[in-house]
Amino acid sequence: MTHLLPDADWRHRPGLDALLSALGAGRGEARFVGGAVRDGLLGLPVNDLDIATVLDPRGVIDRLKSAGIKAVPTGIDHGTVTAVIHGWPVEITSLRRDVSTDGRRATIAYTDDWREDAARRDFTINALYADPITHEITDFFGGVDDLKARHVRFIGDATARIAEDHLRILRYFRFLARFGHDEPDAQAYAACRAAANSLMALSRERIADELLKLLAVAAPLPALRLMIDGGILAPVLPEIDRSSLDRLAALADREAASSTPPSALRRLAALLPPDPRVADLVGARLKLSNKARKRLAVALEGPATGMPPRALAYRIGVEGAIDRLLLDPHAPLEGLAALHDWTPPRLPIGGGALIARGLPPGPDVAKALQQIQDIWVAEGFPGEPRLAEIADQTVSKFQRARQ
Incomplete structure (x- = not known):
């Protein structure tokens, strides 16, 4: 069955047609790939656009320069060039195959085989290509059906995919939280559990980035429960345990009840023991910014009860006060209204x-x-x-x- 990419606003952005023409999309040399195709099929907004091409990076840069399109060699060692059209970045990556990998970085070679490129990607729902001219979807591994069934699974052997990049363990649970139905693929879950210790080989920055992306998902709790029950986080974040889930569940309920947009850092604070010293140690381990570390510590320094919300906000900042009000199950949610669009005044006397x-x-x-x-x-x-x-x-x- 032929599947087509639905029309959407992002496909009509200024400069996109000229970019596709420069890359030879009309001759089959370039296709949309990955998240834009996946989200486009789901009718979700598309912000980040990736294009795959049979051209090598030097060929991409030459084509873009000839067309007067700004080209930035953002990841040229990995085959990626960023085109900038009307201030909008588009990542263009040459078709690749892995030569070798140590679980953190891969040695790649370029190819003109679309299936070979698809086979090195992580999940079936991310290995979808769309012809920009005919809109036809190319799907080598059943990703369209998996998307419909909300089934998140690795391409081929899950253990092999994880061995290529250990971060895929965390990515699996993020994609499960966002696109799945909270029931993991059995092979994928078993492979993630077996390889959990390999997360220790990753940089803490990559772990933090992936964890915060997971916590930013609307409903991360079921995926996190699977991670904790499966011992996934224990090697790198032993502070997060089953009691963490109760605190996060309470926070998520209070965020929803007060119509407060979720915050990944606030949710991370909920997962940690209510101790600012532990929060700062975890923030340091994850190489978070000083600002993020301070926010975690302030959120966990004490309860929100005991002083009016604006008095609390004057002392620790509006963001910190909102975090504390939401994290404290005994604090009335009505207090948040007093902080909406409020800027603490300066004492008007010296x-x-x-x-x-x-x-x-x-x-x-x-x-x-x-x-x-x-x-x-x-x-x-x-x-x-x-x-x-x-x-x-x-x-x-x-x-x-x-x-």
Whole structure:
């Protein structure tokens, strides 16, 4: 049965026809491949576009330059050139076959055999090609049927595919969470479990990137449960266990109930023990940015109850307050509304105003300002008249104490 790629807005982006013409799509030399074809068949938005071609990278660059299209050799050692059309990047990769691999990187050779290129890809649903002119789908391994059945499986032998790139273990569960029906392919699951220790050979950056992509999926919980039950994460993230799933489930429910967009970092915080020191250690191990590490630690520093939401946000930042409110099962969700589109104000009074009220310059000025700020925050950031009263009362208190 012939399958066709449905029409969609992304196929009419400015400059795409000229790019396809330069790559010889009309002569069968270039096809859409991978995620764009998969998501296009599902009617999902397509943001990242990949094109496969029989041309080698040098041939791609020459064709693009002749057509006046910007070419960036982003991954030329792996056969990938990025074309930039109207500010939109399109990855163009030459057909390849693996010569050798150590599970982290592959030595490749170029080929003009589409099936050979498809055979080195990970999952059947990712090894789909579409002719840009006829829209016909080329499917060597039953990927279209798997997509319809929401069946995520490796191409050929799962153990062999994982041996080529250990990261495919984590990718499997991300794709299962996004495109599957929460029931893993038996061969794939067994192969992932058997090879879990091989994740230790990967860079922590790659592990973090894949884990955060999984946590960004709408419903990652069933896939994560399979991973934890199968001992997949234990070699690299032993802090995540079955109790982690209960915390994540509670967070996901609160995100949904409050219509708060999911956050992968917030969900990672839910998976970790509620200890900021552990969160920082995990963040360091995963080579997260300093900003991401701080967010994890702040989210787990304590409960959200005990002070009004805006007072909390003034102290730790709006993002941190939202994280804490969602992670704390005892915090009323109504508090989130107070933070929507709210920017913490600056205390509209300085030391000069206190000195003008008669407080002598010195350490008392900073102490008085801190007390004024504490009262101002506790009272919900009142306006100028009330703030002036607070300042007068605080200065008087300090003056009395000096007498």
